[in-house]
Amino acid sequence: MEKTLNTRSMIFTLYGDYIRHYGNVIWIGNLIRLLKEFGHNEQSVRAAISRMSKQNWLQSEKKGNKSYYSLTDQGKSRMEEAAKRIYKLEPSSWDGEWRILVYNIPEKKRHIRDELRQELVWSGFGLLSNSCWITPNPLETEVNNLIEKYDISSYVSFFRGTKEDQGDPKQQVEKCWNIDEINERYANFIEKYSQKYIIDKNKIEQGKMSDGSCFVERTLLVHQYRKFLFIDPGLPSELLPEKWLGDSAAALFADYYRTLAKPATRFFEFVIEHQKSGLKTDDSYNFLDHPLINSTVESRKM
Template sequence: MIFTIYGDYIRHYGNKIWIGSLIHLMKEFGHNEQSVRVAVSRIMKQGWLESEKVGNKSYYFLTPRGEARIEEAAIRIFALNPKKWDGKWRMLMYTIPEEKRRIRDELRKELIWSGFGSIANGCWISPNNLEKEVHLLIKNYDIQAHVDFFVAEYQGPEKNRTLVEKGWPLQEIAEKHQQFISTYSKKFMEHQSMMDKNLMSDAECFVARTMLVHEYRKFLFFDPGLPKELLPEVWSGNDAAKLFEKYYRLLAQSASRFFEHVFREDNDIREKNEFFID
């Protein structure tokens, strides 16, 4: 949830927030001060956040690694339409020795996060342009001697969609999108009716929008964001994205107003930059 708040709000206001304001925001979701401080400490140990003291106040901001991850996530979350495919596959093959198992396990998680699918042991593919991300992973994990990376065209004997079937459980992904639609279409209609009657406070809109983004961002861990040429003709992910966009727009202004109210009390806003879907 803290990552969601940084990604959807704080990063547009200088990436830095006073711990007291963060605690205030997290209390809206039922989290107490101690749990927030413990979570922030854990996130710092993982290398996503740094802190600084100004007077007697502690401020927390994203590390360069944290900023890069948040930006990547935001691009993927708000990519509401499948991209056009250039017809090429990105293929990463590795043979990482057993004594580096931890690195191998972490690399596997990073590849899944970025949208790669596994078609064989130690062989991962993606139709998306992820050259930059792959070279950064190779550098960060210092595994140049254990990997090979290709950008290539598939020459058969099967069709490109056969690779998709090998690499990703499309049926399961579609079902998860359908579950999102089933749950959040009802919430959308309820909140739309309430807002039309001025029955939702800014704080309630903040909670609803944050929960919406928090839930939708989970797709990043199992939906690779395949180009339209490789997706089924009827794809529930398209409907889920449209619902997300409509629901987000409905809540955006009121939610941002609540965040700014809390943020402005204790933080110096250098530049106002509200985050709406273009």
Template sequence: MIFTIYGDYIRHYGNKIWIGSLIRLLKEFGHNEQSVRVSVSRMMKQGWIDSEKKGNKSYYFLTPRGLDRMEEAAVRIFKLMPNEWDKKWRMLMYSIPEDKRQIRDELRKELLWSGFGSFSNSCWISPNNLEKEVNVLIEKYEVQPYVDFFVSDYKGPQEDKSLVEKSWPLQEIEAKYQEFISTYSEQYIVHQSMIAQGQLTDAECFVERTKLVHEYRKFLFTDPGLPRELLPKVWNGHHAALLFEQYYKLLAQSASQFFEKVFEEDNDMSWKDKAYDADNHPLINE
């Protein structure tokens, strides 16, 4: 949830927040001060955020690594249309020694996050242009001696979609999207009516928008973002993306107003010129 608040709010308001403000925001979800402090401490140890002191206040901000991850996530979350495909396949193969098992496990998690599919043991593929991401991972985990990376054509004997069937559980992903649609389409209609009648407070909109983004971003770990040519003709991911966009816009203004009220009371006002940068976050003030 803290990741979601940083990604959807804080990074657009100067990327820095007083811990007291973060505690106030998380209290809206029923989290207490101790749990927030423990989570923030864990995120610091993992290298996602860092801190600085101003007087007797501690402020927390995303590290360059954290910012990169948030930017990548935002592009994927708010993307409505599939990527254009260059008909190429990216293939990463590795043979990492057993004494480096932890590195191997971390690399697998990163590959799943980036959208790679497990074609076979120690062989990961993607139709998306992920050369930059692969190079970053190879350098980050220092696995240069153990990996080989290819950009290639598939020459058969089957169709390209057969590689998808072997590498990703599309039916499971489709079912998760259907579950999301069933849950949030009903909530969208209810909240649309409540907002029209003035029955939903800014704080409640903040909670609902944050929960919406928090749930939708989970698809980053399961949906590889395949090009249209490799997807089924009817793909629930398209419908879920449109529902997410409409629901987000419904809650956006009131949710931002609540966040800004908390933020203004406790933090530096230098965020004013940054909060509504359409290039960074096209939906934030819509």
């Protein structure tokens, strides 16, 4: 298992893919049990939970002698933002306009400036020049939310318009994003997980893969695939290269996820079955329908 999978990051993945669909709450004993499957010990889980609570991602509640943890409003908001960013991976049609954001945030607000840069990258903006960011996507709502969140309206200018010269817009893309590197990352994902998918699919069909192993593989699959949300700007189809591998990676993810989903969910529910409080309160939850899987993915495969 990859050594880079830290406990805090895995806890976020579990909340995003499982816990928030089950009343958004989990007993720490169950969380420790689940993370044991990934090689994390009790001490590391408790330390990570403590840090996440201090950072206002999680909140605790005592029931008897047991401690339960749920996402705070800030944590829920982050999960919702992440879900929205997921859909940036769907190539859409381009309206021909660029959105341009320019800021001049003073040094005394450097921490806000640093956070804003990260938020812009996550949202799909590319850096055109110092403090000037652009995107071909209609992110007006996201930009307005960021301006309000950080209270920086007096430091920001936001425009939309067209590029005057009639050159290939893909050249503009190459200046702001390393598309070749992103495509290479997709190629590596496909190379690694296409083989794992075939092997695990055969094991499951033959009854040779445990529910616990499916839980681990599904969680790691989501954990790895969601990283593309933070490097792929979700460009319109007109601006993507001919040999774009994002679609193939999305289709592979969908097939692999659905293969693992049922036994993985069965394992998760087995672990938390004695946690009666909050068990599966989201009646709309369907473990076969992950936000990273949608009709667009299906249509690309046809």
